[in-house]
Structure formats: structure tokens, C-alpha cells
Amino acid sequence: MAHSIRALAGACAVVALAAPAMAETLTIATVNNGDMIRMQKMTKPFTDANPDIQLEWVQLEENILRERVTTDIATNGGQYDVLTIGTYEVPLWAKQEWLTPLSDLPADYEVDDLIPAVRDALSVDGTLYAVPFYAESAMVMYRKDLAEAAGVTIPESPTWADIKTAAEKMTNKDGEVYGICLRGKPGWGENMAFLTAMANSYGARWFDMEWKPQFDSAEWKAALTDYLDLMTNYGPPGASSNGFNENLSLFQQGKCGIWIDATVAASFVTDPDNSTVADQVAFAQFPNKEGVDNHGNWLWAWSLAVPATSDAQDAAKKFVAWATSKAYTDEVAAADGWRAAPPGTRTSLYENAEYQSAAPFAAMTLTAINSANTQKSSVQDIPYTGGQFVAIPEFQGIGTAVGQQFAAALAGQMSGDDALAAAQSNTEREMARAGYPK
Known part of the structure; x- marks a missing residue:
């Protein structure tokens, strides 16, 4: 026992x-x-x-x-x-x-x-x-009620000029409605994801075929100038602190006329339990600069x-x-x-x-994903792959550093030209240190 x-x-x-x-x-x-x-x-x-x-x-x-x-x-x-x-x-x-x-x-x-x-x-x-x-991918989400009240039409495939016109007419700062909300928070996957896609749509590129940074190009200057113009005149206050989640909240609260960002946001802005404008949202392709055949190439x-x-x-x-x-x-x-x-x-x-x-956004989402060309994100010749990023190990650090310069310009701490000059010199230094071209 x-x-x-x-x-x-x-x-x-x-x-x-x-x-x-x-x-x-x-x-x-x-x-x-x-x-x-x-x-x-x-x-x-x-x-x-x-x-x-x-x-x-x-x-x-x-x-x-x-x-x-x-x-x-x-x-x-x-x-x-x-x-x-x-x-x-x-x-x-x-x-x-x-x-x-x-x-x-x-x-x-x-x-x-x-x-x-x-x-x-x-x-x-x-x-x-x-x-x-x-x-x-990325696309335009906008308030069709505000667009109608402002007398503007956002076409299915808009240009940046279309977006600027609509943002201007939708803005009512006294009523805390801002014509456009775009990412401003610094980070290679935050403001630089958006700004790289925007620059691509302007015909810009991060590097030429010899891996020389291109922030001193006319295309980058045009893209950043228009971004700062849009956000300064028609964007919300404190935009340099706003990333994906902050802009999502603003749009759901009815404070944004236009938001250009990730297609995944569509289900949240059309959610009647969390979005005050769920029944007023329409969609369009990521814009392009008139004359440039590129709608951002985000994937x-x-x-x-x-x-x-x-x-x-x-x-x-x-x-x-x-x-x-x-x-x-x-x-x-x-x-x-x-x-x-x-x-x-x-x-x-x-x-x-x-x-x-x-999901009224399903077709536009699939079109955007299938149209992304990550093998050639710019209309110019490039030595790298990636859509809204550059697929090299150094990009995580370089992209964040550039993002900080551009966020400082958005916050009014420096001019756009100074931000581009700093981005050019800093990126040249880091790429040389990393041994490019390899």
C-alpha cells in the first residue's frame, strides 16, 4: 500500500x-x-x-x-x-x-x-x-457631401491640381473642417511613406543610377512645395505630429475633407459605429502630377x-x-x-x-494594389526597388532622418528649400559612408 x-x-x-x-x-x-x-x-x-x-x-x-x-x-x-x-x-x-x-x-x-x-x-x-x-496601396478618401456643397468634383483619377482646388473649397477653419489631412509625423514609414509616393507621382526619384540622392531635383522641389502649401493653407493645426492613426481619427470625426493614405483605412472611415461621416465617403485613385503617368506606386x-x-x-x-x-x-x-x-x-x-x-472601396483597393509597380516606382531610371520606400538596409535610418527634416519644414522651423538641402547633404554623407555605389 x-x-x-x-x-x-x-x-x-x-x-x-x-x-x-x-x-x-x-x-x-x-x-x-x-x-x-x-x-x-x-x-x-x-x-x-x-x-x-x-x-x-x-x-x-x-x-x-x-x-x-x-x-x-x-x-x-x-x-x-x-x-x-x-x-x-x-x-x-x-x-x-x-x-x-x-x-x-x-x-x-x-x-x-x-x-x-x-x-x-x-x-x-x-x-x-x-x-x-x-x-x-494608397488612395484618396473624401467627403462627397463637402465636395457637393463646395461645388467641386474629384474625378476617379485626379491630378494634384484637382486635389488642391477641392481642398481649398472644402476648407472651413472656423467650423474646424480642414480641406485635406496628410501624414506629417516623421518616420520612414510615416511621413516618408506618403511623401515618397507623392514624389513618385511628380516624377521624382530618391537616387539616380549612380546612387546619388536627388533632393536637389526640380521634381522633389515641386512635390515638397505643393505638400507644404496644401498642409499650411488647408490642413489641420499640429500636422507635423499626425500619422496614420491621428488622421484616421480626424477624418472619422468629420474634420477632414480629403485624406490620402492607405487603402486599409477605407473600412474604418465607412464604419458607422466609429465614423461620423461613414455614409458620406467616396474614393479615388492616388493623384498624379499632370503629365506624369504614375499614381504613387504604394504597396x-x-x-x-x-x-x-x-x-x-x-x-x-x-x-x-x-x-x-x-x-x-x-x-x-x-x-x-x-x-x-x-x-x-x-x-x-x-x-x-x-x-x-x-465594401464600396473593394474595387478601388484591388485596382490600386494591382497597379503598383514596386520594380520601377519612378518614371525615371532607378537602381532600387520598392514603392513608397527604397529596398536597401540603409533606408530605415536615412528615410527617418529625411522625414525629420520635412516634418520640421511642416512645423515652420525651416523652409522647404532648407529641408531639401539638408536631406541632400545628409543622404549623400550616409550613402558614401555605406559604400554606395556597390
């Missing part, structure tokens, strides 16, 4: 020791955008199906997320098991062997359903290194990747496959309606009649 009791006690001890060892905690680093916040709230089906996996969330503002995740992976910190990263990081980090290949996703994931442009942007030599949670995907340093890779792969699956999209649609489905990732979503009916 005593032997049996001792045996039972020993068995219990083994079970007690084994239980914690079997449970794995995934630390997930993600951005504090609306779709990611929704994902965090909708994980019950995953945790119910995988009781041996616990989820721990680290949700950060965009610039801070990029800084912390980049530092962690570059130093082999191993702090995170799932990373939310973009189309800029994926090919660069994959080539450094910092990411785990995702070539063994289950058959029911349907990799071939991913929109080709997005899948290609997240692959290196045909191997997928991240899966897209949502993807986007981005916030994607989930598994760092090579994770010690829970199988569990992490299981999570990223679930969070970017068709089944997850169905769960979002059941909970919040088809309009809220994560956009831009799967062909099947844009073939879904229920989604097309619920």
Missing part, C-alpha cells in the same frame, strides 16, 4: 512537472492599428483549439514597433516569437537568415489564393518568409513572420497560419460584417459577392 502511494505521488509529480513544459507562450509583437487590435480580441477560436499555446501581446505604435523589432532581431535577442513586419523588412531580413521560411504551411491554407503581387513581395527566390495579415503588407530565434517555431507557424487564413476572415465577417474583413491579401475575397456588396 505504501509502495502504491509512493508510486502515485511520484506519478503526480511527473505530471505536475510535465504540464508547464508542454504549454508554450507565444510573444507576439504587433502594431496598434485597428485590424491588429481586432485580431487580439478574436483569438478565442485559436486558443480553444490549441490549449497548449498561450498568447502574450506586445502592441506598439508603428515607429516604436519597428525600432524594437529591428533591434531585437539584429542582435539575436529572441524576445518575440511572432513579428508584425512589412514588405520592406521581409526580403532584407530573409537574406540575413533572420526569418524562418514558411514553405510548409498546411494545404488548407491555400497559398495560391494570396494575391500574386503581395505573395511575391513577401517571398525570396520563391520561398514565402511572411504571410500577409492585410495588404494595401505594403503588414505581415506575420516567425524569427529564426524563436524557440516555439511550430506553435508560431500554427498561429500565423490561423491569423491570416480564410477561416479567420470568415470569423471577422461573422462578428463585424464583411466590410471589416482584412483587405488586400486574397483573391477569393475580391471574388466574394458579399464582400463586394458590403
